[in-house]
Amino acid sequence: xxxxxxxxxxxxxxxxxxxxxxxxxxxxxxxxxLLHEPTFPSDPALVDRAARFSVFxxxxxxxxxxxxxxxxxxxxxxxxxxxxxxxxxKIKKGKPAEEDTDGENKLPYVHxxxxxxxxxxxxxxAERARREKIxxxxxxxxxxxxxxxxxxxxxxxxxxxxxxxxxxxxxxEYLSMRLAAVNPRIDFSGLDNFITSTTTECGRLTIGNTKxxxxxxxxxxxxxxxxxxxxxxNQMNNSATSSKRxxxxxxxxxxxxxxxxxxxxxxxxxxxxxxxxxDVAGSTVPLLVFDRVNPGFGIFVLSLCPKLSSGFPIGxxxxxxLLEFLSHCGRC
Amino acid sequence: xxxxxxxxxxxxxxxxxxGLRISKSFTTNPISIEQRKNSIKLSSDLAMAFARGRTxxxxxxxxxxxxxxxxxxxxxxxxxxxxxxxxxxxxYPLPHQKVQRGKKIVRSYRFCxxxxxxxxxxxxxxxxxxxxxxxxxxxxxxxxxxxLVPGGELLNGSSLLSETLDYVISLKAQVDMMKxxxxxxxxxxxxxVELDPSASCQGRKLLMLANSKDEFQLFxxx
Numbered sequence: 174x175x176x177x178x179x180x181x182x183x184x185x186x187x188x189x190x191x192x193x194x195x196x197x198x199x200x201x202x203x204x205x206x207l208l209h210e211p212t213f214p215s216d217p218a219l220v221d222r223a224a225r226f227s228v229f230x231x232x233x234x235x236x237x238x239x240x241x242x243x244x245x246x247x248x249x250x251x252x253x254x255x256x257x258x259x260x261x262x263k264i265k266k267g268k269p270a271e272e273d274t275d276g277e278n279k280l281p282y283v284h285x286x287x288x289x290x291x292x293x294x295x296x297x298x299a300e301r302a303r304r305e306k307i308x309x310x311x312x313x314x315x316x317x318x319x320x321x322x323x324x325x326x327x328x329x330x331x332x333x334x335x336x337x338x339x340x341x342x343x344x345x346e347y348l349s350m351r352l353a354a355v356n357p358r359i360d361f362s363g364l365d366n367f368i369t370s371t372t373t374e375c376g377r378l379t380i381g382n383t384k385x386x387x388x389x390x391x392x393x394x395x396x397x398x399x400x401x402x403x404x405x406x407n408q409m410n411n412s413a414t415s416s417k418r419x420x421x422x423x424x425x426x427x428x429x430x431x432x433x434x435x436x437x438x439x440x441x442x443x444x445x446x447x448x449x450x451x452d453v454a455g456s457t458v459p460l461l462v463f464d465r466v467n468p469g470f471g472i473f474v475l476s477l478c479p480k481l482s483s484g485f486p487i488g489x490x491x492x493x494x495l496l497e498f499l500s501h502c503g504r505c
Numbered sequence: 506x507x508x509x510x511x512x513x514x515x516x517x518x519x520x521x522x523x524g525l526r527i528s529k530s531f532t533t534n535p536i537s538i539e540q541r542k543n544s545i546k547l548s549s550d551l552a553m554a555f556a557r558g559r560t561x562x563x564x565x566x567x568x569x570x571x572x573x574x575x576x577x578x579x580x581x582x583x584x585x586x587x588x589x590x591x592x593x594x595x596x597y598p599l600p601h602q603k604v605q606r607g608k609k610i611v612r613s614y615r616f617c618x619x620x621x622x623x624x625x626x627x628x629x630x631x632x633x634x635x636x637x638x639x640x641x642x643x644x645x646x647x648x649x650x651x652x653l654v655p656g657g658e659l660l661n662g663s664s665l666l667s668e669t670l671d672y673v674i675s676l677k678a679q680v681d682m683m684k685x686x687x688x689x690x691x692x693x694x695x696x697x698v699e700l701d702p703s704a705s706c707q708g709r710k711l712l713m714l715a716n717s718k719d720e721f722q723l724f725x726x727x
Contacts, residue, residue, distance in 0.1 A: 303662075303663065306663045307662050307663045307666060310663055310666035310667055310670065311666060313670055314666060314669065314670055314673070317670065317673055317674070318673070326639075327639070327643050328639060328642040328643050328646055331643060331646035331647065331650065332646060334650065334669060334673075335646060335649050335650055335653060337673065338650070338653050338654070338669065338672070338673060338676070339653065341673065341676040341677065341680060342653070342676065344680050345546065345549065345550075345676065345679055345680055345683065346542075346546060348680065348683040348684060348687060349542050349545040349546040349549060349683065350542045351687055352542075352545050352683065352686065352687060352690070353541035353542040353544075353545050354542075355687075355690050355694075
């Protein structure tokens with residue numbers, strides 16, 4: 174008995190090469206017969222079926238019995254059995270299993286990667302497929318979570334993942350607390366107009382129709398500047414604060430008036446027509462949004478839309494606002 | 506999956522700002538830090554969930570946040586006109602109903618595993634088989650993960666993992682967004698301190714222009 178099993182277990186010793194791993198499961202007589210065949214892939218149908226049933230075949234490909242060349246009868250019978258069995262046995266785990274129970278269902282000359290598996294019934298196969306899916310996801314998660322790739326074992330990896338998720342959630346909480354504790358004068362509303370415009374049309378800015386201009390020099394509006402997103406502007410709009418208070422706030426805010434330009438990228442990606450437009454009150458006047466209180470935001474937002482930020486010609490930006498700003502500053 | 510998040514960062518930011526603006530306009534001035542933090546966090550979470558689209562955890566998160574009464578204004582603001590439709594889409598069977606069923610299963614499973622343990626104990630010499638130990642550990646951690654991920658209680662093994670994957674990615678994006686926002690405010694406040702209010706306008710302007718370079722460098726990376 175062992176003499177017969179020996180050539181099966183050590184296919185490298187067999188004359189036909191190492192691709193006979195699938196023969197390991199066959200009953201000895203059959204295996205010997207196959208071993209002694211003159212040419213390895215004598216039957217094209219065999220090769221075809223082997224190719225189709227290799228592990229890399231799609232899982233949904235069913236064993237189609239439309240192989241045309243008529244094989245010798247006993248081979249056909251074997252192949253049919255093996256085909257039907259192997260159609261399900263594509264996904265095999267590499268566990269060292271008993272070699273006699275499932276031997277008859279194996280197709281010879283299956284691709285080398287076909288693993289010796291356990292039972293080939295549908296339950297274990299589905300189970301195996303499910304396990305492989307879970308393992309693939311676990312691998313992805315391992316790559317995502319830093320420091321997880323070295324850990325082996327599901328429980329520890331899950332531990333790391335849980336820790337990471339908790340850490341991120343705590344970080345969100347902490348950051349939101351910090352943002353809340355920041356100076357409440359910082360207002361995020363003005364950038365909203367900017368964002369809506371940029372998401373629709375990258376490269377063109379729209380004016381924000383705030384009523385701030387009524388307090389300031391109307392010259393500024395003509396030159397197509399709008400002051401967007403000022404907290405005191407909101408106060409002027411919404412609440413019923415007296416005009417005196419807003420006016421007293423204005424000089425103070427002018428100290429923090431900043432114009433935000435993108436100085437580094439002076440390429441002229443924008444079409445010249447944008448700057449040639451001279452619309453006054455229309456909503457499509459191209460202009461630069463600036464935030465009085467939060468200088469960081471303009472650039473922050475610009476960085477989000479790189480196409481936009483690369484298009485500001487430096488000369489126009491610097492000159493026009495400077496003039497306006499200076500003229501406005503002269504009055505304070 | 507990282508690619509999809511890159512595109513959505515802009516949408517996320519837009520929704521975030523929208524949420525912040527809504528929270529600002531609807532609240533009275535003397536507001537406690539706690540409330541502000543909560544509103545910021547809420548708007549951020551909602552924006553993130555909304556920008557991500559329709560995945561399991563986003564739906565669960567939105568339905569959970571929308572269930573509370575005080576958040577409806579924020580939700581309406583962020584979702585816009587389609588609030589009614591979207592709430593119908595995003596409504597989710599509350600986990601309470603499912604938990605009922607789940608409890609029974611868990612109870613029976615616990616009973617089962619206990620029986621397994623006892624059987625193993627009886628069979629082998631007072632040692633629990635390692636596979637059962639490993640399985641218990643994994644199950645315990647899966648339970649914890651289910652509690653962490655929004656909507657996770659209803660998911661089974663592999664889909665739970667894919668949802669955690671998605672959730673971790675979007676959490677990272679959220680944290681990055683808030684970090685850069687924080688940096689922006691830091692820089693602005695530092696800039697306010699730096700500038701001498703007595704300097705002339707022109708001098709101030711030039712100083713700002715000179716300093717904006719490093720600022721842009723900072724944000725170019727984020």
